Amino acid sequence: MSVGRSRSSATAITIQRVEASLLGITGRPPCAGLDVLVAPLAVAIGPYHRHAYGRARFRLQLMEEAKDAALEEFCRVSNQTREALQEKILSVAASARECHGGDRMVNFYDDHDEGGRKFAEMLLLDGCFLLQFMVSMCPDNPKAPAEADPLMSRAEVHTCIDAIARDVMLFENQIPWLVFEALMELRSGVPVDRFLTLMALAFQAGNDDDSTDPKAQHDHDDHHHNKPPHLLGLFHRRQIGTARTQSLRVPKLSSLSTTAVELAEMGVKLTAGRTKKFGDMTMAKRQWRSLGLFGELSLAPVVLNDLTACWLINMAAYEACLGATQADNFAVSSYISVVALLVNREEDVQELRGKGIINSAMSDMGTLEFFKWAAPHLRVGHRYYEVFRGVQEYRQERWAWIAVHRFLYRNYKTIGAVLSIIGVLAGLFKTILSLRQH
Structure with missing residues (x-):
C-alpha cells in the first residue's frame, strides 16, 4: 500500500520540537538540565528521539525489545496477525506523518522508507507499547503477580516505571491519537481514563483520588466526544478543566506586581482550589458580615518535584x-506565570506552602527559581488576566481598608504587645485604687 507524501491542508501540526514551539525553554533551568525537561530517559516514542547518540542511544535501545513483547501481546489479545496490524497502521501513517510537520527525522523516513512501511512499523510498535503500558499500570486485578504481565515481567520495564511514566508525557515524545484509535478498534478495554487518573495523582498532595468526582469523570470521558491530538493533549485537557471564556482578544492591563505576602497584607486570602484544575484560578471578594472587605485568590494546589x-x-x-x-x-502557562508573580522571596514561597497551594520537594529557593526561570518564556491567556483584573479592582475599591489592614498586618505583634502592657497597667491601676479605697 502506497502512502502519499503531500501535506493535507486540513491536517494540523500537533507534535513539534520544543525548541520551535517555546523559545528559550531549552535553556538550563536552576532545578534541572535540558534532558530532564525535553529528552526521554527510558523510552523513545515517535520519530524525534529514535536515533539518539551516545549513552542516551544505548539506554533507549533497551526498551525496543519490550516494544516487541508488547506487540506480541497485542496480537494475542486482539487475535490479529502482525501483518494485519501493519496494514491497519499503514492506512493512517500518512496523516500521522503530517502531524509532525516537516521535521528532519520525519523526512528521513520519507527519503529511506519505500511505501512508508518503516514509519508505520515505528507507529505500530510505539502504539502497542503505550497501550500495553496502560494495561500493565492499571490491571483489572491489582493483586495479580507482576510475573504474569508480559510487560512488567521484563527487567527493563519494572525497574524504570517512573522514567517511562515521565517519558510518555513529553511533548516531543508523542504519536498522533489517530494511531491509538486505529489500534483500540481492534482491542477494547484499554484503561485510558484510569491511567490518566493515576498519572494525575503526581500533582496532588496525599494522592487524593478525584476519580469519583462527576466533573473529573466528565473530563476523563471527554476524548470519546472530542478527539485529542495525542496522549499529552488529553492529559493536558484533563488537568486544566473546561474552558470558561469565548473571546480570543487579549485585554490590556497595566504592569502587574503582587506577591503572596503583599496579598496577605492587603487582606486577600490565598486558598487552594477544590477542583485541582490548573485553569480554575479565581479572584473574588469575600463577604464578611456583608461588608465584602476581604478578597480571596484561589489557585490549584500542586506538588512540585522533578517529575511534575x-x-x-x-x-x-x-x-x-x-x-x-x-x-x-x-x-498551564498562565498558572505558572501567576505563581511566578506571587513569589519574589523565599518568604512568598513559604506563604504558598502554608496555604497548601505549593507542596514542593525542592527548597524554597529552588521553587522560587523554577517559577522565575519558566515564566519569561511563556505566553499567558485570559485566566491570567482575569485574576489580576480582580486584584486591581480590589485595590481600587478597597484602598482605604487596605491601608488599615496593611498597618494592622505589619504591626500586629507590636500592637499585641502594647495591648498586653496596657492590660497589665490597667490591672495594676485597679489594684492600687482598690488598696487606697480600703
Whole structure:
C-alpha cells in the first residue's frame, strides 16, 4: 500500500520540537538540565528521539525489545496477525506523518522508507507499547503477580516505571491519537481514563483520588466526544478543566506586581482550589458580615518535584504549539506565570506552602527559581488576566481598608504587645485604687 507524501491542508501540526514551539525553554533551568525537561530517559516514542547518540542511544535501545513483547501481546489479545496490524497502521501513517510537520527525522523516513512501511512499523510498535503500558499500570486485578504481565515481567520495564511514566508525557515524545484509535478498534478495554487518573495523582498532595468526582469523570470521558491530538493533549485537557471564556482578544492591563505576602497584607486570602484544575484560578471578594472587605485568590494546589516540573513545562510547550487558535488557551502557562508573580522571596514561597497551594520537594529557593526561570518564556491567556483584573479592582475599591489592614498586618505583634502592657497597667491601676479605697 502506497502512502502519499503531500501535506493535507486540513491536517494540523500537533507534535513539534520544543525548541520551535517555546523559545528559550531549552535553556538550563536552576532545578534541572535540558534532558530532564525535553529528552526521554527510558523510552523513545515517535520519530524525534529514535536515533539518539551516545549513552542516551544505548539506554533507549533497551526498551525496543519490550516494544516487541508488547506487540506480541497485542496480537494475542486482539487475535490479529502482525501483518494485519501493519496494514491497519499503514492506512493512517500518512496523516500521522503530517502531524509532525516537516521535521528532519520525519523526512528521513520519507527519503529511506519505500511505501512508508518503516514509519508505520515505528507507529505500530510505539502504539502497542503505550497501550500495553496502560494495561500493565492499571490491571483489572491489582493483586495479580507482576510475573504474569508480559510487560512488567521484563527487567527493563519494572525497574524504570517512573522514567517511562515521565517519558510518555513529553511533548516531543508523542504519536498522533489517530494511531491509538486505529489500534483500540481492534482491542477494547484499554484503561485510558484510569491511567490518566493515576498519572494525575503526581500533582496532588496525599494522592487524593478525584476519580469519583462527576466533573473529573466528565473530563476523563471527554476524548470519546472530542478527539485529542495525542496522549499529552488529553492529559493536558484533563488537568486544566473546561474552558470558561469565548473571546480570543487579549485585554490590556497595566504592569502587574503582587506577591503572596503583599496579598496577605492587603487582606486577600490565598486558598487552594477544590477542583485541582490548573485553569480554575479565581479572584473574588469575600463577604464578611456583608461588608465584602476581604478578597480571596484561589489557585490549584500542586506538588512540585522533578517529575511534575517536567510535565508542567511540556504542557506549556504543547500550549505554545496550539497558540491562540482556541479560546481560553495557555491555562498551564498562565498558572505558572501567576505563581511566578506571587513569589519574589523565599518568604512568598513559604506563604504558598502554608496555604497548601505549593507542596514542593525542592527548597524554597529552588521553587522560587523554577517559577522565575519558566515564566519569561511563556505566553499567558485570559485566566491570567482575569485574576489580576480582580486584584486591581480590589485595590481600587478597597484602598482605604487596605491601608488599615496593611498597618494592622505589619504591626500586629507590636500592637499585641502594647495591648498586653496596657492590660497589665490597667490591672495594676485597679489594684492600687482598690488598696487606697480600703
